[in-house]
Amino acid sequence: MSLPKIGNLAxxxxxxxxxxxxxxxxxYRGHTVLVYFYPKxxxxxxxxxxxxxxxxxxxxxxxxxxxxxxxxxxPKLLTKFTEKEKLNFTLLADAxxxxxxxxxxxxPKKFMGREYDGIHRMSFIIDQDxxxxxxxxxxxxxxxxxxxxxxxxxxxx
Numbered sequence: 384m385s386l387p388k389i390g391n392l393a394x395x396x397x398x399x400x401x402x403x404x405x406x407x408x409x410x411y412r413g414h415t416v417l418v419y420f421y422p423k424x425x426x427x428x429x430x431x432x433x434x435x436x437x438x439x440x441x442x443x444x445x446x447x448x449x450x451x452x453x454x455x456x457x458p459k460l461l462t463k464f465t466e467k468e469k470l471n472f473t474l475l476a477d478a479x480x481x482x483x484x485x486x487x488x489x490x491p492k493k494f495m496g497r498e499y500d501g502i503h504r505m506s507f508i509i510d511q512d513x514x515x516x517x518x519x520x521x522x523x524x525x526x527x528x529x530x531x532x533x534x535x536x537x538x539x540x
Contacts, residue, residue: 386487386518393507393515394485398475401461406473412513414449415539417531419506420488424456424464432524433470439528440471446535453477455502506531510539
């Protein structure tokens with residue numbers, strides 16, 4: 384796993400959202416973009432993280448932040464997640480984990496003594512010019528929304 388370099392343009396991508404509509408990172412220039420990778424829709428930690436971002440919509444919008452949650456889930460599961468939790472931001476399907484590979488978040492994991500490849504929960508803050516400004520390698524699902532807002536307030540004016 385090799386993370387992209389801070390200060391460089393963020394790796395570009397085009398992925399389908401929960402409705403099957405493609406979103407291209409490049410088309411969001413002019414906005415600060417939070418790209419957060421999470422392992423699996425409708426699981427406890429991922430739900431806590433997503434709902435905290437949902438509840439922070441006004442604070443994120445005030446700062447002109449677009450949020451994209453990316454997982455290897457299929458759009459159908461993302462639709463279910465969005466509807467069940469009333470999510471108000473875009474979830475993207477990276478079924479072949481090609482974008483996760485570009486961002487260095489796909490790799491070996493261990494859970495309950497089992498080893499497998501999967502998504503490492505990380506977040507990337509991209510500025511209005513498309514440059515990668517910050518990588519959150521250790522994400523606390525309960526405070527993620529506050530951690531993102533605090534970093535943006537302290538570093539992007």
